[in-house]
Amino acid sequence: MQSSVFDNYLQDPENTLVEKAVDQGGIPVGYTCSMIPEVLLSVPPMFPLRMRAPGVGGTEIADIYLSNLTCSYTRSLLEMAMDFRYDFLAGWVNAASCDHLRRFHDNLQYLITPEFTHILDVPHRGEEQALTWFTQELEYFLQRLRQHFDMQITRQDIEKAISDHNDFLNLLSGISELRKMDHPPLSGTEFSRMMLAAITTPRELVREKIVQFRQNLEQTRGMDNYRARLMIVGGQLDDPEYIRTIESTGALVVADRVCTGSIPGLEQIEQKREPIRAVAEHKLLTPSCPRMMDQFDQRLQKILEKAQKFRVDAIILEYIKFCDIWGVETGALIPALREHGYPVLCLEREYHGTETGQLQTRVQAFLESMDK
Ligand code: SF4
Numbered sequence: 001m002q003s004s005v006f007d008n009y010l011q012d013p014e015n016t017l018v019e020k021a022v023d024q025g026g027i028p029v030g031y032t033c034s035m036i037p038e039v040l041l042s043v044p045p046m047f048p049l050r051m052r053a054p055g056v057g058g059t060e061i062a063d064i065y066l067s068n069l070t071c072s073y074t075r076s077l078l079e080m081a082m083d084f085r086y087d088f089l090a091g092w093v094n095a096a097s098c099d100h101l102r103r104f105h106d107n108l109q110y111l112i113t114p115e116f117t118h119i120l121d122v123p124h125r126g127e128e129q130a131l132t133w134f135t136q137e138l139e140y141f142l143q144r145l146r147q148h149f150d151m152q153i154t155r156q157d158i159e160k161a162i163s164d165h166n167d168f169l170n171l172l173s174g175i176s177e178l179r180k181m182d183h184p185p186l187s188g189t190e191f192s193r194m195m196l197a198a199i200t201t202p203r204e205l206v207r208e209k210i211v212q213f214r215q216n217l218e219q220t221r222g223m224d225n226y227r228a229r230l231m232i233v234g235g236q237l238d239d240p241e242y243i244r245t246i247e248s249t250g251a252l253v254v255a256d257r258v259c260t261g262s263i264p265g266l267e268q269i270e271q272k273r274e275p276i277r278a279v280a281e282h283k284l285l286t287p288s289c290p291r292m293m294d295q296f297d298q299r300l301q302k303i304l305e306k307a308q309k310f311r312v313d314a315i316i317l318e319y320i321k322f323c324d325i326w327g328v329e330t331g332a333l334i335p336a337l338r339e340h341g342y343p344v345l346c347l348e349r350e351y352h353g354t355e356t357g358q359l360q361t362r363v364q365a366f367l368e369s370m371d372k
Pocket of ligand 1: 097
């Protein structure tokens, strides 16, 4: 499969491209949530890495510190941190996006004491007062980065980081657009692998692999034997194997709204205003995360637009067990999406270890219920 090149970077958070960037003087900073403005961590020599816990077998050690009512994504991160798998990071940035991430941050500080940690307080609404507060929060965050890493980080640096960020997203968006075709040249699994590689490796080093991937896709015959076009909607989904299992039923995942996917991952940052304020607006006003209390209608609209443009037959909602944010959101999304004519399958799952047989059976039955 074409994207196997990306698989090599998804087995371990400290992959070969990360090692290369560190050898060249780069400073790797881990972050955990889409509400964190990774673009501010892109000012060289820093580079951002979205943190996953690939291959984590269980969470026996983390369970001592985090209740098993805490989502398995955060418990898996803590497990790997306590197994020294993130020791290569020069720092960690978390966000008070949900209580599970807050507890992860507390335990990370208490148990691992990384040299640099920061937790961003993020408002739950997007009006003017909240934007002013969040802009100040980002100013303070930058101040801490400057002090700890002994860097300047000027306004021009941030403008350049935004411009490079948008440029990179153009490359990824061009590949995402291919999924609109009647016969897309890539599967949802391949797209997920590419997106994950793009956010978990140094951008400057993975770019050429993605350009090559795009060129190969132009020579690839499109897929024409799929049973249905699906969209996946949910929170943290950084396991391409989960999508591969869904597609093993003959369905094709052509669109997504997952935290490590195309919404919000491919949304550009506006460049016309004061750059830190622009970053704050981007995070608070780009409707994607259910933690934002007043944006359900916009989030629904965005999902419907995407489903329509990518000519989706049905939607799979997925969320990690005990994720209250996405658990509540799916409760509201199911009737709303059905009202707009989309068959919906809702799946609760654990972060680690796809239950292949059970998932295949659920998706098979869903497809059959649609006569697909
Ligand atoms: S999956 Fe849900 S509970 Fe877990 S960190 Fe993300 S938003 Fe929080």
